[in-house]
Amino acid sequence: MANLKYKKYILTDLKLPGEMQEKEANYNRWAKHLLWLDHHVIEGAPFVNTAWYFKPEPEDILTTVTPHTHHFDEVVGFFGSDSQDPYNLHGEIVFRLEDEIYLLKNSCLIFIPRGMKHSGEIIKVESPIFHLSLGSAAQYSRNT
Numbered sequence: 001m002a003n004l005k006y007k008k009y010i011l012t013d014l015k016l017p018g019e020m021q022e023k024e025a026n027y028n029r030w031a032k033h034l035l036w037l038d039h040h041v042i043e044g045a046p047f048v049n050t051a052w053y054f055k056p057e058p059e060d061i062l063t064t065v066t067p068h069t070h071h072f073d074e075v076v077g078f079f080g081s082d083s084q085d086p087y088n089l090h091g092e093i094v095f096r097l098e099d100e101i102y103l104l105k106n107s108c109l110i111f112i113p114r115g116m117k118h119s120g121e122i123i124k125v126e127s128p129i130f131h132l133s134l135g136s137a138a139q140y141s142r143n144t
Contacts, residue, residue, distance in 0.1 A: 030055040039138035067119040072137035079130040092124040
C-alpha cells in the first residue's frame with residue numbers, strides 16, 4: 001500500500017491559496033470551504049471549489065457583491081441537502097447573468113461562458129446548501 005503512485009490525485013484536505021486563506025475567517029461567518037483544487041494543489045488540475053452554505057450572506061457582504069467575469073468558462077452549482085427532497089434548496093439564492101436576475105430555489109447547475117458578467121448572493125438558508133464551482137482554467141481569477 002505504501003507505493004501507491006496515484007495517491008497524489010486524491011484530495012482529502014482543504015488547501016486554499018494564500019489570497020483565499022486571508023478571507024477565510026470572514027467567509028466562515030456564513031459558509032465553510034470543503035475542498036479547493038487548482039494547479040497549485042495538484043499539478044495540471046483545473047480550478048474546483050466546494051463549500052457548504054449554512055446561513056445567508058451577512059448584510060455587509062451583500063452590499064459589496066459586484067458582478068464579475070472570468071477569462072474561462074465556469075460551472076456553478078447549488079444543491080439541497082435534504083435526502084428526502086434533494087431538488088429543493090430549502091433556501092434562496094439570487095443569481096445574476098448579465099442583466100437578468102434569477103431567484104434560485106432548486107438544486108441546479110449554471111453554465112457561465114467566459115466573459116459573461118455574473119454574481120450570486122445567498123439570501124435564505126433553511127438547511128445547508130452545497131456549493132460547487134469549477135472552471136476551465138488552472139486557477140481562479142476574476143475580472144470586474
